[in-house]
Amino acid sequence: MPSRRRALLKVIILGDSGYVNKKFSNQYKATIGADFLTKEVQFEDRLFTLQIWDTAGQERFQSLGVAFYRGADCCVLVYDVNVMKSFDNLNNWREEFLIQASPSDPENFPFVVIGNKIDVDGGNSRVVSEKKARAWCASKGNIPYIETSAKEGINIEDAFQVIAKNALKTGEEEEIIYLPDTIDVGSSSQQRSSGCEC
Amino acid sequence: MREAEYHDLSDDADYAASSQQGSSLVARTDSSKRSSLHEPGVAEILYSMDNVAMHPTRYASERIRGRLKLIRQGNSILMTWIPYKGQSSNGRFSEEDKNLYSIRAVPFTDIRSIRRHTPTLGWQYVIVVMQSGLAFPPLYFYNGGVKQFLATIKQHVFLMRSAEDANVFLVNDFHNPLQKEEGQQGGNEVGQQKTCHTEKPKITLVYSRRKNKGREREREAREERNGYKEDEGGRMFPFQVLHPQLVWLMNYPLMMITQRMLLIKSFASSFRENVSQRRKHHDPAQDLSIQVLEKFSLVTRFARDTTAQIFRDGRVGERKRDQSSPEHHPSRFEDSEKVPEVPVSPDRLEKTSSRKQSSGEEAATDVGMFELINFKEFDKLSLVWGKPRQPPLGHEEWITFLDIEGRIVDSEALRKRIFYGGMEHNMRKEIWRFLLGCHSYDSTYAEREYLVSVKKSEYEILKRQWQSISAEQAKRFTKFRERKGLIDKDVVRTDRSLSFYDGDDNSNVYLLRDILLTYSFYNFDLGYCQGMSDLLSPIVYVMRDESESFWCFVSLMERLGPNFNRDQSGMHSQLFALSKLVELLDSPLHNYFQQNDCLNYFFCFRWILIQFKREFEYEKTMRLWEVLWTHYLSEHLHLYVCVAILKRCRSKIIGEQMDFDSLLKYINELSGHIDLDAILRDAEALCICAGENGTACIPPGTPPSLPIEDASIYHQPDADIL
Numbered sequence: 001m002p003s004r005r006r007a008l009l010k011v012i013i014l015g016d017s018g019y020v021n022k023k024f025s026n027q028y029k030a031t032i033g034a035d036f037l038t039k040e041v042q043f044e045d046r047l048f049t050l051q052i053w054d055t056a057g058q059e060r061f062q063s064l065g066v067a068f069y070r071g072a073d074c075c076v077l078v079y080d081v082n083v084m085k086s087f088d089n090l091n092n093w094r095e096e097f098l099i100q101a102s103p104s105d106p107e108n109f110p111f112v113v114i115g116n117k118i119d120v121d122g123g124n125s126r127v128v129s130e131k132k133a134r135a136w137c138a139s140k141g142n143i144p145y146i147e148t149s150a151k152e153g154i155n156i157e158d159a160f161q162v163i164a165k166n167a168l169k170t171g172e173e174e175e176i177i178y179l180p181d182t183i184d185v186g187s188s189s190q191q192r193s194s195g196c197e198c
Numbered sequence: 199m200r201e202a203e204y205h206d207l208s209d210d211a212d213y214a215a216s217s218q219q220g221s222s223l224v225a226r227t228d229s230s231k232r233s234s235l236h237e238p239g240v241a242e243i244l245y246s247m248d249n250v251a252m253h254p255t256r257y258a259s260e261r262i263r264g265r266l267k268l269i270r271q272g273n274s275i276l277m278t279w280i281p282y283k284g285q286s287s288n289g290r291f292s293e294e295d296k297n298l299y300s301i302r303a304v305p306f307t308d309i310r311s312i313r314r315h316t317p318t319l320g321w322q323y324v325i326v327v328m329q330s331g332l333a334f335p336p337l338y339f340y341n342g343g344v345k346q347f348l349a350t351i352k353q354h355v356f357l358m359r360s361a362e363d364a365n366v367f368l369v370n371d372f373h374n375p376l377q378k379e380e381g382q383q384g385g386n387e388v389g390q391q392k393t394c395h396t397e398k399p400k401i402t403l404v405y406s407r408r409k410n411k412g413r414e415r416e417r418e419a420r421e422e423r424n425g426y427k428e429d430e431g432g433r434m435f436p437f438q439v440l441h442p443q444l445v446w447l448m449n450y451p452l453m454m455i456t457q458r459m460l461l462i463k464s465f466a467s468s469f470r471e472n473v474s475q476r477r478k479h480h481d482p483a484q485d486l487s488i489q490v491l492e493k494f495s496l497v498t499r500f501a502r503d504t505t506a507q508i509f510r511d512g513r514v515g516e517r518k519r520d521q522s523s524p525e526h527h528p529s530r531f532e533d534s535e536k537v538p539e540v541p542v543s544p545d546r547l548e549k550t551s552s553r554k555q556s557s558g559e560e561a562a563t564d565v566g567m568f569e570l571i572n573f574k575e576f577d578k579l580s581l582v583w584g585k586p587r588q589p590p591l592g593h594e595e596w597i598t599f600l601d602i603e604g605r606i607v608d609s610e611a612l613r614k615r616i617f618y619g620g621m622e623h624n625m626r627k628e629i630w631r632f633l634l635g636c637h638s639y640d641s642t643y644a645e646r647e648y649l650v651s652v653k654k655s656e657y658e659i660l661k662r663q664w665q666s667i668s669a670e671q672a673k674r675f676t677k678f679r680e681r682k683g684l685i686d687k688d689v690v691r692t693d694r695s696l697s698f699y700d701g702d703d704n705s706n707v708y709l710l711r712d713i714l715l716t717y718s719f720y721n722f723d724l725g726y727c728q729g730m731s732d733l734l735s736p737i738v739y740v741m742r743d744e745s746e747s748f749w750c751f752v753s754l755m756e757r758l759g760p761n762f763n764r765d766q767s768g769m770h771s772q773l774f775a776l777s778k779l780v781e782l783l784d785s786p787l788h789n790y791f792q793q794n795d796c797l798n799y800f801f802c803f804r805w806i807l808i809q810f811k812r813e814f815e816y817e818k819t820m821r822l823w824e825v826l827w828t829h830y831l832s833e834h835l836h837l838y839v840c841v842a843i844l845k846r847c848r849s850k851i852i853g854e855q856m857d858f859d860s861l862l863k864y865i866n867e868l869s870g871h872i873d874l875d876a877i878l879r880d881a882e883a884l885c886i887c888a889g890e891n892g893t894a895c896i897p898p899g900t901p902p903s904l905p906i907e908d909a910s911i912y913h914q915p916d917a918d919i920l
Contacts, residue, residue, distance in 0.1 A: 029732075030687075030731075032728065032729055032804040032808060033807065035862070035863070036862075056728055060727060060763070060765075060766065061728070061766070063765075064766070068862075070858065
């Protein structure tokens with residue numbers, strides 16, 4: 001069974017601009033268009049490559065999502081627990097993603113919500129409570145929720161585990177939908193691992 | 199009339215006269231040559247075919263029909279093709295234009311190969327390639343007869359079918375240099391052979407004398423400095439002269455047939471324009487075509503080296519002997535009519551071309567075609583070709599472009615100069631303002647100074663608009679807060695690796711912020727958008743002045759603003775044009791993108807949005823920008839730059855079967871690994887190749903073209919920009 005899983009998982013990170021990727025050094029630049037990093041993640045004794053996509057945050061670039069979100073396995077919605085607006089916008093991002101990516105089964109498409117920057121000011125400047133965030137996640141079809149501090153490295157690995165786990169859900173489902181006849185063919189897994197078909 | 203023009207000879211207006219004379223002269227020597235060919239029974243016509251035509255352009259009215267002949271003269275077999283006189287009067291070619299295309303008694307020792315084309319539809323044609331690698335334009339046999347032509351040659355010359363291509367016939371493939379020497383130097387017929395070519399340098403000179411108008415002195419000075427030549431429109435000629443016969447290089451194996459045809463077409467039309475005295479100043483195609491052709495032709499280069507070698511070793515030596523013993527001249531002249539040093543109409547030559555005459559003459563060696571490749575120039579040329587980009591424009595050269603009051607006399611020449619070499623960094627502050635359009639080229643120092651001060655106070659007023667927003671007011675001004683927040687976030691991640699912008703509390707970062715915020719009030723509808731800070735950063739770095747940076751940015755955004763339209767219309771139109779250009783210029787790649795669902799070209803989004811700012815190191819970005827801003831070859835050179843980069847990556851893209859995602863990653867990671875000069879040369883070449891077809895790929899109004907004026911009247915920016 002595990003051999004059937006896809007080795008490469010495409011993950012789209014969305015959220016209000018400036019809250020997303022600040023963790024990567026002071027040299028980083030605002031993303032223009034789109035770019036992605038890859039990260040190896042071990043999940044259930046298997047190695048996966050997470051392709052983590054960052055797209056230009058500003059609203060006027062959202063129409064590009066059609067191309068960039070295509071084939072995504074998971075969408076991670078990030079907000080800043082210290083900025084209410086970023087939380088309020090989660091729903092916009094989610095809907096925008098569903099419009100642009102138009103996944104085959106929008107109801108069950110795997111999202112993960114991350115509340116970031118819990119470290120800021122020792123948590124004193126926090127304006128979005130965990131409870132509030134979890135409530136929203138529950139209302140949107142039990143979206144998994146995790147809180148992180150990218151700066152301090154808190155929960156980051158856990159976040160990737162959650163992301164991988166959820167991304168794999170689509171992977172398996174899609175596999176069954178698209179390739180029912182080739183599941184047991186030995187070469188299929190090889191094909192998938194090299195094919196990067198997402 | 200001719201009288202009048204003679205008065206002007208010392209200066210510039212002799213072209214008409216000289217060309218008139220030239221043509222009659224050509225005609226005259228033509229007939230005298232013919233009679234000389236038929237002289238003491240040595241010359242014999244082996245083959246003669248009427249209605250053999252050249253098609254210098256795609257216009258039917260501009261085809262040149264003529265007669266193709268094979269002539270035996272002593273041991274030499276010669277090929278001639280002479281256009282009919284007086285025919286196609288409605289065509290755009292004058293007699294002298296047509297004569298430029300004539301093939302005058304080219305010995306087969308100089309011909310490397312003949313390629314035969316027998317399309318199922320249309321006329322048969324042959325392309326004759328010289329030993330140099332240069333080729334004549336295709337000769338179309340309207341009445342058929344290619345087979346007979348080749349058969350005749352075969353009877354007299356060693357002709358071998360190429361193993362690689364059954365339609366290519368190699369001439370004298372054993373290539374015996376001795377035989378060549380013999381043909382060139384020995385005996386009486388050599389003199390006659392030379393006779394055949396005597397008119398060539400005259401054509402050359404007639405042609406090159408056209409470039410004597412106006413700012414001859416300055417140009418001379420520039421030419422001296424830069425080692426290239428310019429025509430009357432300020433266009434550069436790496437060659438002594440652009441002779442149509444010279445440039446039909448057919449051996450550029452890296453190009454596909456379609457591109458070849460494009461190239462040929464574009465060259466032909468540019469040449470036509472050049473010849474026919476229509477001084478279209480914005481057509482720099484000529485010199486480029488040569489470079490393009492050259493570039494794609496390793497074989498040709500090799501061949502040319504060989505040719506140069508021959509010149510050095512053989513005939514040039516001979517010519518030098520001639521010079522060193524001038525007393526030989528008259529006799530030589532008598533029996534061979536070799537006249538490069540003593541032209542038939544020496545007055546004209548001396549007046550305007552003596553400066554370059556020597557090179558023209560040196561070029562006028564014995565072989566008909568090659569008089570144009572002067573060996574001295576050749577050395578220069580290989581430099582030009584090896585390093586086609588010029589050194590950046592420096593201060594000394596810059597001031598030669600200015601008149602006493604600071605006007606730029608010839609903005610076209612300036613833009614061209616910058617196009618080919620950019621400028622030294624310390625010149626940017628001054629010159630960028632012209633390129634961007636802040637200052638008009640014909641403004642004086644005083645006018646500019648005044649404008650700067652006026653604009654400075656205008657800037658202050660704009661800046662105060664947001665500076666006067668108190669914290670209290672800001673609370674009720676979400677749009678302002680958001681905008682400012684976005685700008686604040688972006689300026690601290692803009693070029694922070696540069697010392698100019700690094701560190702905490704860097705005043706230059708605040709400069710970026712203030713200018714961007716002021717701009718978002720100056721153009722409230724467009725506002726601020728990610729990417730703008732990238733565009734502003736080099737401007738501030740160059741201008742080092744808030745107000746001036748602001749106004750330069752304003753000018754830049756007049757062209758690039760649509761990149762940031764909310765509906766992305768500006769980006770989409772450019773990406774669309776790009777896809778059309780790739781379809782035109784690299785159909786395999788286009789097909790690949792099509793099959794792999796990549797035709798949206800979003801992987802080039804960053805390139806276009808911020809003009810490759812993230813793809814090159816800082817200095818290179820500035821160089822690229824100033825080249826793009828000249829709008830010298832095209833307003834849309836950046837799209838050709840895209841094509842050029844993609845083209846270089848094509849084999850990798852297709853080889854690795856990249857899908858959209860891996861393509862995007864691959865493209866992003868090219869950043870810092872692109873050779874700007876090479877890409878600019880490619881882009882330039884592609885732009886020329888594409889010619890009008892390329893222009894047709896780019897819809898009017900596509901950024902960075904200025905918006906179509908009507909549209910700005912009716913266009914409600916609120917509709918699509920927020």
